[in-house]
Amino acid sequence: MEIEQLDEFNGIKRVCRLPAAASRPRLVQLEGRKLLWIGIVFIMLGWFMLLFMPLGVVLILYSQKPHLRSGTSFVRSHKSKIVLILVILGFLAWSPWMTNDYAIDLVTDRLGGPEEPYDYLGSTIPVVDVPKNVVRVPFGALVYFPGEAMFIVTFWGGVL
Secondary structure, three states: OEEEEEOOOOOOEEEEEOOHHHHOOHHHHOOHHHHHHHHHHHHHHOOOOOOHHHHHHHHHHHHOOHHHOOHHHHHHOHHHHHHHHHHHHHHHHHOOOOOHHHHHHHHHHHOOOOOOEEEEOOEEEEHHHOOOEEEEEOOEEEEEEOOOEEEEEEOOOOEO
């Protein structure tokens, strides 16, 4: 990188050359491969903390070649499509809209409502009184009636 400067007193042009390492921003000095791996780690950590997900996407973008950093050409590269699909699958597997209460409500509605009688361990009680445990799994949740039944609630709201 060169900086040209005109001296006002005698009209002499001075050229100052900077070393190549000093002309680049710090983030670009990391190798593209390291940025890619750090970005993948941040996306995986995004499973637990949503804050890491955008950081991972940004780092993966910077790991690509400079002409791939623009929006339209970024989506055209094969590596980028794979990363985008993994991000979407990770978001669907995490399914933050699936809360424990939502899963229990879907199972309760599937069984006929909260006051519907249910045969639980040999006695008939309303569905609302049956003890329920919710276990989060990728792409959904398991609603477990201890000792009796288990229902799978999918990320799109289906009950199996």
